[in-house]
Amino acid sequence: xxxxxxxxxxxxxxxxxxxxxxxxxxxxxxxxxxxxxxxxxxxxxxxxxxxxxxxxxxxxxxxxxxxxxxxxxxxxxxxxxxxxxxxxxxxxxxxxxxxxxxxxxxxxxxxxxxxxxxxxxxxxxxxxxxxxxxxxxxxxxxxxxxxxxxxxxxxxxxxxxxxxxxxxxxxxxxxxxxxxxxxxxxxxxxxxxxxxxxxxxxxxxxxxxxxxxxxxxxxxxxxxxxxxxxxxxxxxxxxxxxxxxxxxxxxxxxxxxxxxxxxxxxxxxxxxxxxxxxxxxxxxxxxxxxxxxxxxxxxxxxxxxxxxxxxxxxxxxxxxxxxxxxxxxxxxxxxxxxxxxxx
Numbered sequence: 606x607x608x609x610x611x612x613x614x615x616x617x618x619x620x621x622x623x624x625x626x627x628x629x630x631x632x633x634x635x636x637x638x639x640x641x642x643x644x645x646x647x648x649x650x651x652x653x654x655x656x657x658x659x660x661x662x663x664x665x666x667x668x669x670x671x672x673x674x675x676x677x678x679x680x681x682x683x684x685x686x687x688x689x690x691x692x693x694x695x696x697x698x699x700x701x702x703x704x705x706x707x708x709x710x711x712x713x714x715x716x717x718x719x720x721x722x723x724x725x726x727x728x729x730x731x732x733x734x735x736x737x738x739x740x741x742x743x744x745x746x747x748x749x750x751x752x753x754x755x756x757x758x759x760x761x762x763x764x765x766x767x768x769x770x771x772x773x774x775x776x777x778x779x780x781x782x783x784x785x786x787x788x789x790x791x792x793x794x795x796x797x798x799x800x801x802x803x804x805x806x807x808x809x810x811x812x813x814x815x816x817x818x819x820x821x822x823x824x825x826x827x828x829x830x831x832x833x834x835x836x837x838x839x840x841x842x843x844x845x846x847x848x849x850x851x852x853x854x855x856x857x858x859x860x861x862x863x864x865x866x867x868x869x870x871x872x873x874x875x876x877x878x879x880x881x882x883x884x885x886x887x888x889x890x891x892x893x894x895x896x897x898x899x900x901x902x903x904x905x906x907x908x909x910x911x912x913x914x915x916x917x918x919x920x921x922x923x924x925x926x927x928x929x930x931x932x933x934x935x936x937x938x939x940x941x942x943x944x945x946x947x948x
Contacts, residue, residue, distance in 0.1 A: 611699075611718075611721060611722045612643055612644055612645055612698070613644070613645050613646070613697050613698025613699070614638075614641075614644055614645075614646045614647075614698050614699050614700070614701055614718065614770075615646070615647050615648070615649050615695045615698060615699070615700050615701070616634055616638070616646065616647070616648045616649065616700075616701045616702075616703055616711075616714070617649050617651065617688065617691035617692060617695065617700050617701065617702050617703070618630070618634075618648065618649070618650050618651065618691075618702075618703050618704070618705050619651045619653055619684055619687035619688050619690075619691060619704075619705065620650060620651065620652055620653065620655065620659055620663070620705035621652075621653040621654065621655050621659070621681060621684070621687070621705075622655045622656060622657045622659060623655070623659055623705040623706060624655070624657045624658040624659045624661075624662045626705055626706050626707055627650075627659065627662050627663065627666065627705060628662060628666075629707060630703075630705065630706075630707045630711070631648070631666050631670070631673075633707070633710075633711045633712065634648055634703070634711045634714070635648075635670065636711075636712075637711045637712050637713075637714040637715060638714065640715055641714070641715050641718055644718065645698075646672065647672040647673070647674060647919050648670070648672060648673050648674070648919075649673075649674045649675075649676065649691050649694060649695070649919075650663045650666070650667075650673065650674070650675050650676070650705075651676045651677075651678065651687045651688070651690055651691040652675070652676070652677040652678065653678055653681050653682060653683070653684065653686075653687035654678055654679070654680040654681030654682065655681075660677060663675050664917075667917055667919075671919060671920035672919050672920075673919055674694070674917060674918050674919040675915070675916070675917040676690060676691060676694060676913065676915075676916055676917075677913070677914045677915040677916075678690060678911050678912060678913060678914060679911075679912040679913065679914040680912070682910070682911045682912075684767075685787040685788065685789050686787065686910050686911045687911070688702065688767060688789055689787060689789075689910055689911065690910070690911045690913070692771070692776060692779060692780070693780060694916075695776060697773070698773060699718075699721055699770055699771060699772050699773060699776070700770070700771050700776055701714055701717060701718075701769075701770045702767045702768060702769055702770075702771070703768065704766075704767065704768065707808065708807050708808050709730060709766070709768035709805075709807065709808075710805065710808060713730070713803065713805055714770075716803060717730075717769075717770040717803060718770065720770070720801055720803060721770050721772060724799060725772070725799050725800065725801045726771070726772040726774060726775040726798035726799045726800065727769060727770075727771055727772070727775050727793060727796075727798055727799070727800040727801075728769060728770040728800075728801055728803055729762060729765050729768070729769035729793070729800065729801075729802055729803065730765065730766070730768035730769060730802075730803050730804075730805050731762060731764050731765050731802040731803065731804050731805070732764045732765070732766070732804075732805065732806070732807045733764075733804045733805065733806060760794040761790055761791055761794050762794070762802060765790065765802070766790065767789055767790070767793075768805075769793065771793075772798070774798065775796060775798050778796040778797075778798070779792060779793070779796055782795070782796070783910065784904060785900075785903045785904055785906075785908065785910065786900050786903060786904075787910070844886055844889075844890070845886065845890065848882075848883060848886055
C-alpha cells in the first residue's frame with residue numbers, strides 16, 4: 606500500500622557534463638524546497654560518467670549543503686540508466702525528477718507536491734511551450750509523441766518528458782521493471798496508478814549545449830517505439846502482403862497480355878525497379894526483425910543496469926536506500942564506496 610505520509614521528498618537530478626549549469630540550478634532547487642511547509646527534502650545528484658568538472662562541482666555542492674547526496678556511476682550508461690540508479694536510491698517518500706540543464710523549472714516543485722498531497726501518484730509536467738528549441742526539434746518531438754501514442758498500447762502523454770513527481774507506491778512499482786532497454790517515459794505510463802498533468806512552459810538551457818542532437822533523438826525515438834510496440838513488425842508484414850498481392854496481379858496481367866498480343870521483349874528498367882523495390886522491402890523487414898532480436902539478446906545476457914563508482918549519502922535530510930533491486934545487479938553495487946566515502 607502507498608505510504609499515507611506526504612512529508613518526504615527526494616529531488617533526483619541525472620547529470621552528464623553539466624558543470625556549468627549545476628551551480629545555477631541548485632540554488633533554485635533549494636529555494637523551491639524551502640517554500641514547502643512540512644516537507645523533509647533532499648537532493649540526489651547522479652553523475653553519469655561526466656568527462657568535465659561535473660563531479661568536482663557536485664562535491665562542492667555536497668560540502669556546502671548537508672541535504673545533498675551524490676551517486677557517481679562507473680561510466681556513462683545513458684540518461685535512462687542514470688535516472689534508474691537515482692530512483693533506486695530513494696529510500697522513503699516521493700521522488701521528483703529534474704533535468705540538470707534547468708529547462709524544467711524547479712520553481713514548480715511546490716505545485717507538484719500539492720498534487721501529490723491531493724492523492725495523485727504520477728504528477729507529470731506537460732510542455733505547452735518549448736523556448737530555445739528550433740522548429741525542426743519541436744516538429745520532430747511533436748511527430749514522435751503522436752506516433753508512439755498511436756502505436757503503443759501503453760499511455761505515453763504527448764509533449765511530456767521525465768519532469769515529474771512519483772509517489773512511494775509508484776516508485777516501488779517502477780523498481781520491479783528491470784529491462785535493459787529502458788524507455789522511461791513508457792515505463793512511467795506502464796505502471797499506471799493515478800496520474801495528472803501539470804502544464805508548464807519549458808525554458809532555454811541555463812548553460813552549455815544539448816547532448817541530444819537529431820541523430821541521438823532519432824535513435825531515442827526508435828528505442829521508444831520498439832520497446833513499447835510491435836507495430837513496426839506488423840507494418841512490415843502488411844507491406845509484404847501488399848507486395849505479394851501486387852506481384853500476383855502483375856503476373857496475371859502479363860500472362861493475359863502475352864496471350865492476347867504475344868510475347869514481346871520486356872523492359873529491362875522496369876524489371877530492375879521491381880527487383881530493387883522488393884529487395885529494399887525485404888531488407889527493411891530484416892532490419893526491423895534485427896532490432897527486436899537485438900533487444901532479446903541484451904535482455905538474455907542479464908547484465909546490471911549500471912555500476913556504481915562512488916556513493917555519498919546526505920549528512921541530513923531524507924534517508925536513502927542501501928539495498929538495491931534484485932536485477933542481476935546486486936554485485937554491481939559491490940564497487941560502491943559508500944562505506945569509505947560517505948560524506
